[in-house]
Amino acid sequence: MSDAKINAVTKSAEEIISSRAILSEKMLSHLSELAEVLCDEADDDEIFFRDEAFINRFRLLTDTPIGTSVAPFNENEIRSEERLLSTAEKAFLCLRLSEILGIKSIDGAETFFDGTQKAENETVSCVKNHSTDTAYLSFASKMTDPRVSYADDFTEVVKSVYYGKTAYCILPIANSHDGRLAGISNLALKYGLKTALCHRVKSDDDSYTVYALLRKDIQIPKGASETYFEFALKNEDGPSEILNAAECCGMKTVSVSFTPESNGESRIILKVSDSGFCGFLTYLSLNYPDYTPIGIFEEI
Numbered sequence: 001m002s003d004a005k006i007n008a009v010t011k012s013a014e015e016i017i018s019s020r021a022i023l024s025e026k027m028l029s030h031l032s033e034l035a036e037v038l039c040d041e042a043d044d045d046e047i048f049f050r051d052e053a054f055i056n057r058f059r060l061l062t063d064t065p066i067g068t069s070v071a072p073f074n075e076n077e078i079r080s081e082e083r084l085l086s087t088a089e090k091a092f093l094c095l096r097l098s099e100i101l102g103i104k105s106i107d108g109a110e111t112f113f114d115g116t117q118k119a120e121n122e123t124v125s126c127v128k129n130h131s132t133d134t135a136y137l138s139f140a141s142k143m144t145d146p147r148v149s150y151a152d153d154f155t156e157v158v159k160s161v162y163y164g165k166t167a168y169c170i171l172p173i174a175n176s177h178d179g180r181l182a183g184i185s186n187l188a189l190k191y192g193l194k195t196a197l198c199h200r201v202k203s204d205d206d207s208y209t210v211y212a213l214l215r216k217d218i219q220i221p222k223g224a225s226e227t228y229f230e231f232a233l234k235n236e237d238g239p240s241e242i243l244n245a246a247e248c249c250g251m252k253t254v255s256v257s258f259t260p261e262s263n264g265e266s267r268i269i270l271k272v273s274d275s276g277f278c279g280f281l282t283y284l285s286l287n288y289p290d291y292t293p294i295g296i297f298e299e300i
Helices: 003-041 052-061 072-100 105-112 130-140 154-162 182-190 240-248 277-287
Strands: 123-127 147-151 168-175 194-202 208-215 228-234 252-259 265-271 292-299
Touching: 003 052, 003 072, 052 277, 072 240, 072 277, 105 277, 123 130, 123 154, 130 168, 130 194, 130 208, 147 154, 154 168, 154 182, 154 208, 168 182, 168 194, 208 292, 228 277, 240 252, 240 265, 240 277
Parallel strands: 123 147, 123 168, 194 292
Antiparallel strands: 168 208, 194 208, 228 265, 228 292, 252 265
16 A cells, blocks of 8 residues: 555544544533433432432433444444443443542442441451461451461351351462462352452462452451452453443453353452542442452452
């Protein structure tokens, strides 16, 4: 292709990008107005993301079918692009919703979860070994009056928290050789335990094991310089839309696992953006209300 043709194509593309940017600004203004209308219509007696009428209204207004003017041979490409664009627009709408409703920052995330208070006691169950003891000492530095209780196996450790015998437990959830330890992680998920802290214990050969401090309910870290959010959900189309929404809310992807055989289950860890976290939680709550929060934690 000659330079003249390249320049013509480049100029045309730049004009389209410029026009698209102007349209995007108009869309952001439209989304802000839409958020205000939705908030005005919200039921004062029911929190918005648990209000079926609000959820149905949100979904109706954010359903954006492809126009009939699209040429059939371009339909698949346009559909894929539109899917990501509409996801981004939903994310921006959710950011504005949380802003109008005054649900902001890490502290505001408590709105989305029950039982976020600090545990009444600081007893910790774990299987005794050198690495676990190292992790315990790290976690104990964040506690006021920790006490350890040793168990024979991981199932006993998890059940100790589930049945209220201890407030916390320690489990190895990943290592540098195998990645996420699915069996142990799934055991914690089965009993509904939530990650409160993580710590990497290094070995002499520079390998490491990640240990998690878990409890029954979500705990919002206070004063952490870096916070992480882990959750699971099922979406047969994969995690691309969720990750796109997360990026629009300022979140950074840390880890993703996708299992098509489990009805499209994804487990995702994101680095939290203080300004966008509540917007992203709004997005999840309105679009994937059955998602499972696994933990909001810092790594120490």
